[in-house]
Amino acid sequence: MVAAAGPAVDARALLASVGLDPDGPWDPKVMLPAATYYALLERIAEETDVTDLPLRGGASMRCDDYGALGLAWKAAPDLRGSFSRVERYARLWTSVVEYELRPDSRGALFILHRAGPRRLGMRLSNEATLASAVSLARQVCPEPFSPLEVLIRHHAPKTQAAHEAWFGCPVRFDAGLDALLISPEALAQPNILGDEGISRYLISHLDAELSGIGDDGSLVGLAKDAIAQALSEGAPRMADIARGLGLSARSLHRRLSEHGMSFQALTDETRRELAEGLLRDHRHSLAEIAFLTGFSEQSSFTRAFKRWAGRTPASYRKDRSAT
Structure with missing residues (x-):
């Protein structure tokens, strides 16, 4: 998100303000408390227009950024399998968000559940999370992917043209959920790199990690x-x-x-x-x-x-x- 904000912010100072070494090695296992992360996003909002920041941040995410879970996403047989794995294994990279893949008459809802006061930082984070899910789906889908609809619980920004252009579908703010509505046809698309053997191996690895999650630091x-x-x-x-x-x-x-x-x-x-x-x-x-x-x-x-x-x-x- 700091990188997505671009030259409008002092990236080094922002990272240092939350205890991250700008010159240090990339380590996806280092986690920030949610409140610290939200405060970071709010500091970015004080320095620049953040209307489309969540879209740029989400679009920059790659499957490999998520380690074994990202590989399991790519190796799933179809997009439904990819989203199902996030629903099950999300606790491996977050303690504050839960995901749900809920059947819907028009397909399925991929729902983001995050408790707590809906401060600006949380709202930006929720939008970025939905955007990243779409970005990851586009990386494995053989056909151009867009949800049928994007639902966002908080109020709309002054303009939502950037949101609808990037998601490629209607975006409904002030909704009762933070979610992507996905068609049955999209969910059934075979993933480009789907591999049943690799998938079984990765799932066993993720299950082992999940069983030991209470022992992390x-x-x-x-x-x-x-x-x-x-x-x-x-x-x-x-x-x-x-x-x-x-x-x-x-x-x-x-x-x-x-x-x-x-x-x-x-x-x-x-x-x-x-x-x-x-x-x-x-x-x-x-x-x-x-x-x-x-x-x-x-x-x-x-x-x-x-x-x-x-x-x-x-x-x-x-x-x-x-x-």
């Missing part, structure tokens, strides 16, 4: 994402977050300590990042942001934000609008 990121999703119901309890991660509260405390973090510090960090992202979106009032970040009163939110950022939420929003 992304606990802090997973906990942060779980906290962000729970905040709209109030300040989350460590026991509840631990349970959602398949851990006891004691185990979560110990493993966070190994990373030099406490649950309270992680919650405060998540709240701050979420608040800063929401403050950049003027559709949310301060009272709404207080609620979405887990505060029962706006005054409590204001005090906490002033402690984090050294200024009030209103001042932070005003300064951001002026830059």
Whole structure:
């Protein structure tokens, strides 16, 4: 996404701001917490028009960027098989998105499920995810591929001509889903590189990875994402977050300590990042942001934000609008 933004942004500074070395080696196993990624996209939005950024970002994705899952996508016998594999194995590259391939009277809906407040960064990310799914389908389909329709839950940008031109179909904003509607004919298209033998091998590899997913090193990121999703119901309890991660509260405390973090510090960090992202979106009032970040009163939110950022939420929003 940073590369897709082009020369309008300082790519090196943006990457460094989220702890990525611009000169470091490419490592697809390095993950950013969702709130950090959304904040990155929101910083890009402050510097340039992002109307078609998700389309450019999604279009740049290649099957090989997804490792074994990308190979399994290419090796599936048909496009239905490719989408089905994303539905099953998406947890190997994301902890905050679930995919569903749902039958529909006109074919099938490939649905993106992502919980949490629909801040600008999330909205841009959702559009980019749908665009990347279409890009990957075009890379394996023997015929030109376009969905029948694209559904997007949030409001439309000032113009959606770029979206409809790139997707090659109607794009319906303010829909009840984030999804691609795909025809039966497209789903049945044999993939260019479909190979049953390679496919079986890759599936066994992915199943093994999936079974060991609880042992990866992304606990802090997973906990942060779980906290962000729970905040709209109030300040989350460590026991509840631990349970959602398949851990006891004691185990979560110990493993966070190994990373030099406490649950309270992680919650405060998540709240701050979420608040800063929401403050950049003027559709949310301060009272709404207080609620979405887990505060029962706006005054409590204001005090906490002033402690984090050294200024009030209103001042932070005003300064951001002026830059």
